[in-house]
Amino acid sequence: MAKSLTEVLGIKYPVLQGAMAWISDAGFAAAVSNAGGAGIISTGGRTTEYTRDEIRRAKSLTDKPFGVNIMLMAPNKEEIVKVICEEKPAFVTLGAGNPVPFIAPLQAAGIKVIPVVPNVKLAKRVEKAGADAIVVEGMEAGGHIGVLTTMALMTQVIPEVNFPVVMAGGFGDGRGIAAALLMGASGVQLGTRFLVAEECPVHANVKQKLIEAADTDTIVTGLTIGGGAVRGIRNKFSEHFVALENEGKTDKKALLDMATGTNKLAAVDGDTENGMMQAGQSLLPLKKTEPVKDIMEALMREARETLAQAKDIKI
């Protein structure tokens, strides 16, 4: 029997906070770890100095395990990995590129390695390469997405591997966490649900839009650009971008240039019209801003209550 996620990471609850570029910093990640899950600092678009400072800052804010996300498309990924090996957070997640070459060096530094994978083939490949666990992310997630959904991935990936599988994408409440664990997941990663946490540094304008949003309020930009699909809230920017894509008259380079910087514009500057507010499909559970601890306790309470109802289902 494979170890559980909570055993592998030494955490209380099987809940990770998904890394979010320009948003998930040391303060936010430490709050999630202090609440019993594991927070993750994002290094996408950041320098090695930022990475070192944030890991040190998180260590000053929590004595619990936390992680760092490495964006494998980043030009400075080698230098970021070097800093991480020196500063030694409990674990890393890695996505948007080939994680295999980084597994052994990070583990040699005492860091657990959890690649983010979008399908069965890559799940098997990183298991064989010795990864400690995987995050498997469905396309209902916010931000950069693949094509397979959470239910399709839970159905197909979990039976094919024998190490902890953390499911991500579309989870917003304890019922979903219970369902994932019942299907054999070892944990769940949530991003969007934590965006409205008081400790989350995303701009207040974005939090307000998320609280107001309905289930149908996300849109995917970049579907016509290979590998560039990003899910976020419908607004002036995202709807215009998709209209241009469907019209087919704007070349890919121009579209990529249009998208550059729009995540930061929303998340940091609070421009909810011209920025891209990255978010997943499960938006109705976001009803107010509240402390991370309250969100986490509500999630776990509901997950326990849901699992307790299994005995009453007669089929």
Place this chain on the structure above:
Amino acid sequence: MAKSLTEVLGIKYPVLQGAMAWISDAGFAAAVSNAGGAGIISTGGRTTEYTRDEIRRAKSLTDKPFGVNIMLMAPNKEEIVKVICEEKPAFVTLGAGNPVPFIAPLQAAGIKVIPVVPNVKLAKRVEKAGADAIVVEGMEAGGHIGVLTTMALMTQVIPEVNFPVVMAGGFGDGRGIAAALLMGASGVQLGTRFLVAEECPVHANVKQKLIEAADTDTIVTGLTIGGGAVRGIRNKFSEHFVALENEGKTDKKALLDMATGTNKLAAVDGDTENGMMQAGQSLLPLKKTEPVKDIMEALMREARETLAQAKDIKI
């Protein structure tokens, strides 16, 4: 407390067989009903005579409840509804249009009405209009699809309504059925999983391709054409079609003309290169052709075993 799906329909197992145009006929639907679920005859692209004959034939093959699907984009939908009211199958499912005007007439004929809906707003609307249950279908399903996924829909729709919710999209095994029931669904609809049933009349060439297919082997055509998204197996036709869409030089009318007839070409004629093999994302559970009864019993056994494991999950 709302009635359960099995109570509403008078069936043994909470499992519907999703309607599939040119595929799910009386023989196939009756086999699913005889196995304890409820089969559904597809009338998409069919005449009133076909509809009447197939309902009568299904009644000769099973004394169990079965359903008929009404494609609300069909030009002959009014006439099809009239025939259904006369022939009285146990229930109908209705999709691809506004089901509300048809609810009262069908119920007056003693037929249960189960609209297929893609989001919270429409789920609430058909509940208010008196529908007996709903099918809520995630975009991992095969054939015509919306944009929300099964996990996002289970998270957001189920808490908002108080009548039986049947989840569809991405289910391929008993683990998924157990997870849906645990989240509060009253049943599950499977399409792709039943395509490899011995009693399923889809062409043997298609069954073979489905058995060989991996999790990443579906593609969605028509994403750039409003309302025209269809999921099926990657092949010469579907990959060429999507390439033309992304290139943006072919107008929508020409694309729609290209797609017309391609479902039948695969399903009936067995052309797996130039036809569109409609199928959902959960393909790995399809390992061989086998009787519907064996598929159904395996699904239910695994669902029961999975639910029994809930008590061992400590969080």
